[in-house]
Amino acid sequence: MEVKSMLTYTYVSEGTFALMEKPKPVLQHERDAIVKVTLASICSSDLHIKHGSVPRAVPGITVGHEMVGIVEEVGSAVTNVKPGDRVTVNVETFCGECFFCKKGFVNNCTDQNGGWALGCRIDGGQAEYVRVPFADQGLNKIPDGVTDRQALLVGDVLATGFWAARISEITPEDTVLILGAGPTGICTLLCVMLHSPKRIIVCEKDASRLQFIRRHYPQVLTVQPEDCAAFVRAHSDHGGADVVLEVAGADSTFRLAWECARPNAIVTVVALYDKAQTLPLPEMYGKNLTFKTGGVDGCDCEETLRLIAEGKIDTEPLITHTYPLRRIAEGYELFEKKRDGVIKVAVEC
Template identity: 60%
Template sequence: MKAVVYRGNGRIALEERPRPEIIDEKDAIIQVTLTTICSSDIHIRHGAVPRAVPGVILGHEFVGRVVETGSAVKKVKPGERVAVNVETFCGECYFCRRGFVNNCTDENGGWALGCRIDGGQAEYVRIPFADNGLTVIPDHVTDEQALFNGDILSTGYWAAKIGEIKPADTVAVIGAGPTGLCTMLCARLYTPAKIIAIDTDEYRLRLAKEKGLADMILVPGRDDPEEVIRKVTDGRGADTVFEVAGGGDTFQTAWKIARPNAVVVVVAMYEEPQTIPLPDMYGKNLVFKTGGVDGSFCQEIMDLTACGKLDTEFLITHRCSLEEIMEAYDVFENRKDHVIKYAVKIRG
């Protein structure tokens, strides 16, 4: 089968690989129908994810059809369409029992797919702990509507849930990329009075405004986010801040625009260490919450998608086949042609 393989030292390649097989009774084999490229794949490519294994098949955000299950798999069966959770988790360890599945202690636990074990930018993939990591897609939900269920939409949903948003709050989201847009979408579920989107990409900001995800958009350099947010909150600052950009100075922006006693959720994956200037923020009494995502809510997300409360199909700006994915990587990484997300077709 064809697959995108991480070769280390900034190299990826489309190669022929053997079709995976069941190796544990809790496994399932998925025939991938639609996959995508994530910014985390770019981080892996450039060596910013130390746990990533050279030779691994990339991809952790995809949907497909079950073709085979191990003897212990009970919740899914061959023929069913499924969305795949970015995380694999045993469901039984200390962390899993408390919902912290990102910290699953199994050797294949947490974010393993497309990082430490073969992922879904391929024609077939093996999913460990299939009963935990697969969500059945209702018949009326398309593959494109379900594509982001297990990763960026799960991330936005998790971030909004831990952000402690109250009705009529002011929420600021730094970063209007795919995950930032999903965070805004999910923050809307908590009925804040105002969502303020901050980014240097005006196209993405306009998209956030047009889709009703943001009420106000700010461009650093053109606008002063700290000054504007204080002005529209009677001098207080934002009640909840989501840092989804991971830029050189975006962490500093996040704590500066937060009001005293606010919650700052760090969703971004940084490539460089960040500085916490405790003397400067003394007295703000901020609560910081950090990633990665605990993908425990995929069924809730699928239910909300099925009833029309969550719709991420607008994120798909580009489409291609698996054979064209190398060009898609270039477009995605370099943000060409106003790309937001790719839908990479594998099979019908």
């Protein structure tokens, strides 16, 4: 029997998400695919939408931009995936043909659906089905032997961590400081570890997250924010970190990032802030810092899936809680209030 409608979690208005039935999506373009969502996740960006800090988010859209599933139908121009394929879904929609896509800057795709569209400007994947534009770019086949849970974070937070580590120019001699040990911070840590720097320090204020880091990655040094600057100076070779990745996005962490950097260091700002940050150039004068900022360019998903298949990246421990779609509101409440040691919530669709 053909499915006509589906359950979705939808952005109703500022402060309100709700479970509701919607028509099952259909192909709208020859480059589209329809994916049966098997597993989705809840992301901090979803909370930003809920609280009105993503102005481009459209009321009425189904939220969710991190998911895996099975391809059900493809448009006539789709060649990289076929019905029946298990796939990850990229957080970004990109055409693959414009100036920015060809440069690998897919976050800046100039198509009208380019950039973060799913779960923000068009219906996303906290639902039973999702329509994915530019399916050849936005879907990646999951290797045999890699489970849905192992692949779930590939399209968003792992893509962000991989991008952040890649642009940070990490060398084996470096001391790397990561500010924030939430889901994106831990994914960033996993990708920094691929570069084998001399020393990694993670700064986090939440005791349960620090415990998570110590339990799973005992080789990594940990510190709380109030002790961070002194700790980094004591555990680096040149008076500060060679590379700082700011993944926390708290009121004080942008300042902490550049204060903990040595002169001529790279500071990569991964975090999404709720308000403007101050760049106090007179205080920075002479540090000659290089800042790298912006949204993830999620074009390395095939490589991260290969690394997962090879056992070099394991994000499954980050999935601490799982809920069925009908109970997704409980998952949101747990995630937003950071209860019960939550890192990442999976949603069975």
